[in-house]
Amino acid sequence: MAHNAISAPAIEVDDARRSAGLSWQKLADHIDRPLVWTVAALLGSHPVPREQAEAVRDLLSLSEETTTALQRQPYRVADSDLASDPTIYRFLELINVYGPAFKALIHEEFGDGIMSAINCNISFDRRSDPGGDRVVVTIDGKFLPYQW
Template sequence: MAYNPALREHAANEVDEQRIAKGLTWRALAEHIGRPPAWATAALLGSHPMSAEDAEKVGELLELSPETIRALQRQPYRTADAAMASDPTIYRFHELLAVYGPAFKALIHEQFGDGIMSAINCNVDVSRREHPDGARVVVSIDGKFLPYQWGA
């Protein structure tokens, strides 16, 4: 069966509806399958394929349809959605990279050499930190450094 983004979107919507109906947090779902919260949330929203075991566990907990359980296991296409970029939270991440991206790159190259930080092999965490001026969002990205290897 060919990739169908509508299946992934339907699955993500069913997961979220059932999660809310059952009063569960994303973190609780992640703990249920023994995965990091950011990874599990991304998978349940359609950005990562889940193992059959993990999809079945979540499916049972949330009483998901068999179609949704299968959709959670499919390899996604990871393409940018232009409409999503206008969401205020997502837009701020774009803005952050527009402002700090060149500095991140310069600092990575200064400390590690010519290469990149892998988004494939990384750990991501989102947490809250109290601050006198208001709660702070803390986003941590722990990515593997991959040096460029130029052909000989």
């Protein structure tokens, strides 16, 4: 199965969400899940548990095919086409510039190990600033020490 940046189920979900005039936050609240997880899941990056998939289906009048697709275990592979999107490119640039510093700081503070991308919480906020509104992304990941 090929991975696409925007799958047919993701398009159906987003189109229905927009038609209903609902924000991603409203969907997250409706299924009682964190905002960033909800958006990632409904765009195809996480399997959505049946109860939540059915709640989204009922709220957005989604097809049964899409409801089933939301519950499927996704393929989590790199999509080189995503790197050309300006917003996603900036996150890649951030990791390219600050990744070595993050690694050094994690090792200094915690020892030899990594920050989990599986066991983490991610929050997204907007903060007003006189110089222009700020995007605030917080990643709270579990430290996993290397086991030798």
